[in-house]
Amino acid sequence: MKPQVLFGKKLSMVRKKRGISQEKLADLAGIHRNYVGQVERGEHSPSLNLIVDFAHALKVKPVELFELIR
Secondary structure, eight states: OOHHHHHHHHHHHHHHHTTOOHHHHHHHHTSOHHHHHHHHTTSSOOOHHHHHHHHHHHTSOGGGGGTTOO
């Protein structure tokens, strides 16, 4: 599986575990809500800055969002 797909799956898992909607995550990260869905489906690869923003919004270390990528 492509790394961006695995990253998206992990992002979705963490977001759901935290009880945060895609819309809320987008608001916290300062991006459009549609982009969160596109990242979660592996359609887009987020920048390093956005990965850090996602991690801060989800209150996890950025490295945790890469756990499925081998």
